[in-house]
Structure formats: C-alpha cells, structure tokens
Amino acid sequence: xxxxxxxxxxxxxxxxxxxxxxxxxPKTKQELLDRKRWERVYIILTxxxxxGIESHLDDMKRQDHLDEVETINQRR
Numbered sequence: 830x831x832x833x834x835x836x837x838x839x840x841x842x843x844x845x846x847x848x849x850x851x852x853x854x855p856k857t858k859q860e861l862l863d864r865k866r867w868e869r870v871y872i873i874l875t876x877x878x879x880x881g882i883e884s885h886l887d888d889m890k891r892q893d894h895l896d897e898v899e900t901i902n903q904r905r
Contacts, residue, residue: 837878844870 834842844867851867852860874880 837874840870840874840878841880844874 847863847867847870850860851863853864855861855864
C-alpha cells in the first residue's frame, strides 16, 4: 500500500524540483512560469510552515546566549 505524502513534503519536493530550473532573471515564458511557481511554493513554505528559518533562529538564540554569558562574566 502506498502512503500519500503530506502537503509539506510535496511542497518541499516541488521547491527542490523547481529550484534546479527556476532562474533569477527569466527570459522566456516557460522560465518566467517556473520562477513564479517557485516563488509561490517558497512563500507558502515560509509563511505557513516557517521553512528555512530554523537556522536563522538558532543563530539568534546562540547570539543571545553569548551576550548573556558575556554580561554575566562582566558582572564578576
């Protein structure tokens, strides 16, 4: 029995597929359609699933932690 993929998994798969051929500056009609579709999928992933911002959030948390450690060390 084949399990259906979740919407999230299908969107990530589609984004990866389109990412290989979506040009930043499209010239033909098909390239423009691929780029628009890639942007649409990317927006859905980032807004609905917060895709791709985990590493940025981890960096911010790490920096907050380092700032807190520095503040504590200055108090000593």
